[in-house]
Amino acid sequence: MVFFNTNTNVWRPLSIIFFMFMSCFSNASNIPNLDLNTDYKLRSVPSFHWADTSQTATPTEAKTKLLGGEPTNGYFMVPMTQASHWFAFTLTNTSDSVLKPSIHMKHPRANKVNLHYREQGQWVSQFNGTDIALKQRQVDNIGPAFNLTLDAHESQTFYLEMHTKLKLMRFDIQIGEAKNSDSFGDIHFTIINIFIGAGVLITLINSLLYWSFKKQFTSITAPIWQALLRRPLPLTPSTCFLIGN
Secondary structure, three states: OOOOOOOOOOHHHHHHHHHHHHHHHHHHHOOOEEEEOOOOOOEEOOEEEEEEOOOOOOHHHHHHHHOOOEEEOOEEEOOOOOOEEEEEEEEEEOOOOOEOEEEEEOOOOOOEEEEEEEEOOEEEEEEOOOOOOHHHOOOOOOOOEEEOOEOOOOEEEEEEEEEOOOOOOEEEEEEEEHHHHHHOOHHHHHHHHHHHHHHHHHHHHHHHHHHHHHHHHHHHHHHHHHHHHHOOOOOOHHHHHHHHO
16 A cells, blocks of 8 residues: 655655755854864954845844855955945854954954844844944954954854945954954054055155245246346337237
8 A cells, every 4th residue: 555655746845845944954054163272363264255235134134145155265355246245154162261252354444344143042233343433342443343252162153244335355354362352453554554654754745845946946937037028129020010019
C-alpha cells in the first residue's frame, strides 16, 4: 500500500520552502566571525555588506537583507550610487575573561554611523557619526568609534549603518582595545593637519611675493609711463590729422 505519492505537486512547494529555510540558516551562520582573545591588536574586521537605496531600512530589515550580503575584506569603497550602507559582522570572545573592544571607522567624514545589536530580545543602537556633537559622543574621538563589552565566550553579531555624502572613499572597519579608542585616527588627522598647514603657508608666501613684486613693478613702470606721457608727439601728417580731429 502506498501512503504518499511523491509525484504529486504538493511536495514541490514544500521542498522549495525547505531549501529556502536551509539557505537562510546557512547564510546566517556564515556571517564573518572574528575571534578575539586577551592579546588582540588593532586590525580590520571582515563583514557582509548591503546597500539600501531607499536609505530608510530598519535594523530588522537590514538583518534579513544582510543574510545574502556581499563579503568585504575589511574595507569598502563607497560607490557613486545614492544609498545607505549596512555591514554585518560577528565578534566572539574566546577567552575566559571580559573583553572591552572598540569598533573604529577610518572614514571620519561619514555624517551618520550607527551600530545596532540584539540584547535580551531588543535592539540596542549606538550613534556616533558627525551628526552627533563631540561632547555627546560615547568616545572622545573625531572619527566614529564604539566601545563594546564581550563576556567570556560570548558571541555577538553587530549591524553597522553608515551614511555619507562623499563617494569613492575607502571605508575601513577596524577593531582595537577600548582604552586606546581616544587615539584612533591620530596619525590620519596629523597628516591632514600637515597638508592644511602647508597649504596655508604656501598661500601666505604667494601673497607676500605678489604684493612685493607688485610694489616693485609699480615703482619701475610709473616713471616710464610718466616720461612717455610728458614726451611731445612729433608733428607728422598723421599726428596733425589726429589733433585736428
